[in-house]
Amino acid sequence: MTARSSAKGLVAFLGELTESVASLPAELRDRLAHLADGYAVLGREVDGPDRSLDDVAQAWLGLTDSRAGGGSAVVPPGPITGPEGVPLPTGDVLTSCVDLRQVRARVVDIDPADSEIRMRATQLGDEPAVLVTVPAFRSGPPSAADADRLLVRLVDRHSGETRSVALLTLGDGDAASGAPVPEFSGVVPLGGAAIEDLRADVFDADSDVPPAPADTDTGLLRVRRAALVLREWRRTVAEARLGRDPGARARRLARVAHLMTSDVTDVTEPLFDGGPTTAELLELSAASAPAATAVGWATTTEGPGHLLVAELASALGPR
Numbered sequence: 001m002t003a004r005s006s007a008k009g010l011v012a013f014l015g016e017l018t019e020s021v022a023s024l025p026a027e028l029r030d031r032l033a034h035l036a037d038g039y040a041v042l043g044r045e046v047d048g049p050d051r052s053l054d055d056v057a058q059a060w061l062g063l064t065d066s067r068a069g070g071g072s073a074v075v076p077p078g079p080i081t082g083p084e085g086v087p088l089p090t091g092d093v094l095t096s097c098v099d100l101r102q103v104r105a106r107v108v109d110i111d112p113a114d115s116e117i118r119m120r121a122t123q124l125g126d127e128p129a130v131l132v133t134v135p136a137f138r139s140g141p142p143s144a145a146d147a148d149r150l151l152v153r154l155v156d157r158h159s160g161e162t163r164s165v166a167l168l169t170l171g172d173g174d175a176a177s178g179a180p181v182p183e184f185s186g187v188v189p190l191g192g193a194a195i196e197d198l199r200a201d202v203f204d205a206d207s208d209v210p211p212a213p214a215d216t217d218t219g220l221l222r223v224r225r226a227a228l229v230l231r232e233w234r235r236t237v238a239e240a241r242l243g244r245d246p247g248a249r250a251r252r253l254a255r256v257a258h259l260m261t262s263d264v265t266d267v268t269e270p271l272f273d274g275g276p277t278t279a280e281l282l283e284l285s286a287a288s289a290p291a292a293t294a295v296g297w298a299t300t301t302e303g304p305g306h307l308l309v310a311e312l313a314s315a316l317g318p319r
Contacts, residue, residue, distance in 0.1 A: 112228035
């Protein structure tokens with residue numbers, strides 16, 4: 001059932017690659033071949049034709065035909081970018097950070113290098129309230145079951161006390177240009193508190209983690225640092241395996257190290273359990289590609305941590 005539900009997206013992705021002028025990197029091609037073989041095996045186990053499985057086979061055949069004789073070429077390096085910046089709050093707009101311990105994966109859009117939650121003063125009837133918005137996961141809308149479980153609570157920054165709780169609903173947010181960006185939103189009563197004294201904590205209904213009173217909370221910062229470093233490091237490794245520009249990889253690692261120095265006082269301490277130190281990131285960013293891949297914690301992308309097809313595909317295009 002999962003394979004069939006994923007078939008449409010895979011067919012669309014293979015179609016995009018077929019129309020692309022760039023040849024496929026060898027590792028991405030091999031991973032896609034393994035995935036297509038899995039669909040072929042599944043197709044042989046069902047009785048009669050299966051449209052979803054057959055479409056994958058046809059899409060893969062179209063891609064391999066278009067790449068005959070040139071599938072091992074390396075994709076030329078594209079521009080390197082980090083997480084997209086979020087405008088600084090002005091006027092009555094305040095921000096809070098998503099606590100990654102409180103939400104399920106692929107429900108809200110996370111930028112560990114910046115604040116995601118927006119708080120704007122509004123009214124709920126005759127009472128002062130706050131409009132809370134947080135972007136939905138950008139690569140695809142969350143399931144209805146996950147979306148209906150997302151809530152927000154207003155937490156006193158001084159006492160840590162929860163003032164009020166409300167359900168967040170998924171809808172199309174306003175965009176300055178282009179198509180609206182899906183986002184979660186909800187209006188929460190202030191409960192007699194000043195908006196400046198409150199932090200918005202977005203959480204899943206099943207979460208039993210106590211809310212952090214401030215965005216400077218040690219646990220919250222630690223898990224966000226881990227998410228940022230792991231994401232950027234795995235992108236870097238994917239780019240390295242696809243033959244991308246070593247200079248671009250070094251710049252990405254240097255950016256991560258720079259972001260980490262803002263709230264890490266000891267550059268020799270691991271950024272998270274089992275992770276690199278800020279000093280190691282700086283050393284890697286200055287090292288050549290062979291030296292960088294020889295570092296011990298680079299092996300986190302091997303075995304159980306092996307790169308996914310989606311991560312290789314992500315590194316294939318500009319970020």
